[in-house]
Amino acid sequence: MVVTGHTSSGGPADPQGSQQKPASIRDVAQAAGVSYQTVSRVINDHPNVKEETRRRVEEAIEALGFRRNATAFALASGVTKTVTVLTSNTVLYGYAATLQGLEEAARAAGYSVGVRVLTPEDDLDRTIATAAAAGGGLVVIGFDRLGAAALDRVPSNVPCAAAVEAPPPGRTPPRPAVWVDDRTASRAATEYLLDLGHETVHYVAIPASTGSRRSAAPRAEGWRQALVAAGVTPPPPTGKGWDAQAGYDAGRKLARDPGVTAILCGNDDLALGVLRALHHAGRSVPGDVSVIGFDDAPHSQFITPALTTVRLDFQGLGRSAFGLLRGQLESDFQPPEPTLAGPELVRRESTGSRDA
Amino acid sequence: MVVTGHTSSGGPADPQGSQQKPASIRDVAQAAGVSYQTVSRVINDHPNVKEETRRRVEEAIEALGFRRNATAFALASGVTKTVTVLTSNTVLYGYAATLQGLEEAARAAGYSVGVRVLTPEDDLDRTIATAAAAGGGLVVIGFDRLGAAALDRVPSNVPCAAAVEAPPPGRTPPRPAVWVDDRTASRAATEYLLDLGHETVHYVAIPASTGSRRSAAPRAEGWRQALVAAGVTPPPPTGKGWDAQAGYDAGRKLARDPGVTAILCGNDDLALGVLRALHHAGRSVPGDVSVIGFDDAPHSQFITPALTTVRLDFQGLGRSAFGLLRGQLESDFQPPEPTLAGPELVRRESTGSRDA
DNA sequence: GGCCGTGTTGTGACCGCTCACAATCCTCGC
DNA sequence: GCGAGGATTGTGAGCGGTCACAACACGGCC
Missing domain, CATH: 3.40.50.2300 (Response regulator)
Structure with missing residues (x-):
């Protein structure tokens, strides 16, 4: 049984075609009866080219299928x-x-x-x-x-x-x-969970981008701040990885602890894994445990329960x-003030009040 | 509240640094007291360069932080x-x-x-x-x-x-x-569903890559062949899109029809949407309906129910x-016979026998 | 000692395009 | 009818490398 296939046309040396190399500006120049520099002017839209000359050159370009060689352009310019x-x-x-x-x-x-x-x-x-x-x-x-x-x-x-x-x-x-600013967003998400009546919120972290400086991991920090502000001692964060498997591993441990009723995850994949682990452990979401993700990946709204998450642009x-x-x-290009949508908590089905 | 931020160092014209342009082979040549061609030989590992000369050139390269300009190389070579x-x-x-x-x-x-x-x-x-x-x-x-x-x-x-x-x-x-060869894989997946006792299999298609020539959509074709071989008339395929939303839309219609007990989907996103629609309609998977996806996307094994799907390499x-x-x-490069894993049906939780 | 072959190095031209400048053309005003 | 000045065109050089070939050094051979 053929499980896979491919076609390739003959050997490495293609017998016909594929040989003739592309036209250069000198070819065009010759065809149009002008100098190469004039061709250069035409392709660069220089103002001082007689209309009729321009037309002739453009015809030659068209006829020869000329395209400016990007490499040469880069080198020269x-x-x-x-x-x-x-x-x-x-x-x-x-x-x-x-x-x-x-x-x-x-x-x-x-x-x-x-x-x-x-x-x-x-x-x-x-x-x-x-x-x-x-x-x-x-x-x-x-x-x-x-x-x-x-x-x-x-x-x-x-x-x-x-x-x-x-x-x-x-x-x-x-x-x-x-x-x-996902620190603020993370804090808001945590507060939302707290407002729902959860006594504490556990955090499944994504790997930090920096060494040990904890303040540099904004999602973790926002979560911590919200907890501290509410007077609760942050439980140790878990998680070691980016993907659903890492979330699943973390989720299994969390699922065993009946005190865990709310989990914030560093991203949606992690959350998916956590959801899965919770399901395996027989704990319902959001009945027993609330879960929030981060990123709002495209599939997050379609899983069941639909994932509450922080949308990032x-x-x-x-x-x-x-x-x-x-x-x-480009020295004359003024970068516009970055316009990106702010983080937004998207409430869906994976979160509920503590005493629901 | 700051929802987003950026830093940029000063204006467009950087006052210091960033100006000196990179060393060329002539710079290196001068520093090493040789000709530029010798430098070229060194960086291209030509055999005939005296050991001591090579060493001198390499030192100069190191000292000047020389890197061959890729653009110039491309143009010349x-x-x-x-x-x-x-x-x-x-x-x-x-x-x-x-x-x-x-x-x-x-x-x-x-x-x-x-x-x-x-x-x-x-x-x-x-x-x-x-x-x-x-x-x-x-x-x-x-x-x-x-x-x-x-x-x-x-x-x-x-x-x-x-x-x-x-x-x-x-x-x-x-x-x-x-x-x-996803035609064969699609056929196998469909047969698997049939073997499970389903009387027919519905198909939620991905958009075809070609015009109307139906044989060109291998997933649809494999599905059709399996059905025909089993003596059942293929129901009209549905689906108009690639993503979960398209799957959801198709799934809603399918969910209304009690005769639908098995659904093959053109990809995992579509399957996710179908699962969601089925869930909304109160039909259980795999209890009432079996669903198979295509591709084995990373999250497919973590959703609930874990998705049975065809893994593609x-x-x-x-x-x-x-x-x-x-x-x-490269004329002297003989492309190896493509070695890719064949499609493989990964059985998980979203499929079950008709009369389970 | 002169010749040859090999190893090593340097020079010139060129890849396809741009720049700077010089040369030519035209038109206008006096 | 002629010079000024702008429009139009052409020439030379160079971007940073490569290739082809020539030039020079050296040792061994007769």
């Missing part, structure tokens, strides 16, 4: 309309959505976007140097440790912007960056990060 | 180690996973990868021309109509490979392509597509 995204992940919702927003903005501005995945194995400096050697600018997604580390090592002479988890500590603003984040980069690349 | 992925989506699981596999393979081979999202609005030919002008090769993800259309319009002189939904119709193999697909492209770009 020094302008590389390219942005390379450095990220440790492309599939997780937050990352994918940020990338999506960025790509859209970049495309609209005529930039092409490259993606380079960061892995713990490879040499960060080398990777960055390679990416920077491509010309253009860098956008690093610094949601996690690896991304944050990469951001720190970008040499100061390469244009770079970042989307990060938390505002950089006050001292030297290292790089233009955008973030969403990742697309806007990506868009803004690109704007920041563009501001560095 | 004609080799652009770049692959641009043309896709209509980057977030849906199948697309994202394919992209991930491709990026990994490309990175391992020293290629950089670009992403260009296709939209119905913009001019396909123009988009393709732009992407091709970047040099390097193209990989188009042709799972949907837009991607398939793009694939058709790639000029024959640009290196290109594709990941597609179904094998191209026999006649002229237009382009090297990879696909998974998208990463492998992306990897293989890259291999095919590389075969065209």
